[in-house]
Every structure is written in structure tokens, then in C-alpha cells.
Amino acid sequence: MERVFKRQLAELENIFQFIGEYLADRNDSKIVFSTNFVVEEIFTNMVKYNHTTHEDVTIGIEEKGGSLCISLIDRGVDRFDPRGSGDVDTTLEASERAVGGLGIYLVKKMAEKIDYEYADRTSKITVMLAMEKKNV
Amino acid sequence: MFDSRVRENGDIEFTGRLDASQVEKASSALQQLTTSSTIDFSGLEYISSAGLGILLSNQKRLNSQGFGLKLINLNKHIRDIFLMTGFDKIFKIE
Secondary structure, eight states: OEEEEOSSGGGHHHHHHHHHHHTGGGOOHHHHHHHHHHHHHHHHHHHHHOTTOOOOEEEEEEEETTEEEEEEEEESOOOOOGGGOOOOOTTSOGGGOOSSOHHHHHHHHHOSEEEEEEETTEEEEEEEEESSSSOO | OEEEEEOTTSOEEEEEEEOTTTHHHHHHHHHTOOSOEEEEEEEEEEEOHHHHHHHHHHHHHHHTTTOOEEEEOOOHHHHHHHHHHTHHHHSEEO
């Protein structure tokens, strides 16, 4: 299932509704939470940092084997591969911790696998979540 | 949607979903705190990194003045997020 969303944070409510519709019959609050989290973090990154475009963002969800395959497509943007960022030292005390950077770190922790494709100034980030384990 | 309110005993109650579109509401509530305070998460269903960030920045501010935040009644999913980020060591959690 795929849907297109405007490039604005106010779309998050519609995005959560879209995810809720797709996962409605699973009765699994864990996968719903993880999917909401992963999609929000990647979507908000696209909205905040990809200033070279006004194109909508396409979000897709489908089940493949035992995994939930979540994709976000952003057009007219520079390359950003999330697999190369998001390192956070979680052992530091509050005074030493940076306020940002937790989103991609957590997405990487939750994901079974992350794929990245970039061509014709279009970014496609695909996150696989295990349906029964490893998710928050 | 997210909402917060201050109880008669001074504790703060968070309810709903604390996502990036709602974080300003949480920020307004937390910035008013000037001493150690308790935040009840029993009505909070969801939090993303935007919410974690605003909690951390206020904890840093309060810690620097000798105070801190205590978070109570986290649901399992939010508790897991706190464990994964090491936030369970940064906040008092009950």
C-alpha cells in the first residue's frame, strides 16, 4: 500500500492514520509503535533537511515474508544515506549528551535491515522491521 | 494529538502522542519548570525523537541548577525507547 503526503509536519497525523489502517488487523501494538516511529523519523528528516524540493513524499508499506517493508521516496533531493549516520554514545551523562541525532540511531536499532537507493536526485530509504522480534 | 496539564500537587501529566508536530506544546510546559518535577506518562501513547530531545534539553537545564525530572508510568514501548537510548540512566524512572 502506497500513499503520497505533503512535505509538512502537520501530515504526521495522516501518516499515522495510514499506518494504522494498514496494520489494523494485526492487533500488535509493538509493530504499530515501531512503524510509526521509523516513518516519523525519516519523514521529519526529509521535511527538515531537504530544502531543495517542494515535491510530496511517497510512503509505502508492505509485508514481505516475516518482515514489514517500509519505504519513503523523496524527489529532487541530495543524497542522504541514513546507514552512514546516527552513531550515539548512550552511556554519556545528561550534561554530555547532544539533544539531536537520536532518531536515526533508534531507527537503525529497530531495523532488521535498511536499504538505500539514489538515482536522478531521488532518494529511496527502505526499512525492514521484523514482525515478531527486534522491534520496540 | 498531545496535551499536558499541571495537577494540583504540581505533577505534570502528558497525554496523547508526542510527535514532531506536537513538540512545541511539550516544550512550553517543560520550560516553565524551575525545580525538580514529576511527569506522569500514564496517558502518553507514543513519543519520537523530537519528544526525547525536548525532555533531554530540559533535564540538562534543570540538572545544571541542581534539579531533575522524574518520569512515571511509562508504557512498555516508551520504556524500551528509554532503555535503548540510555535515557533510563539520565532520568529517574518509576
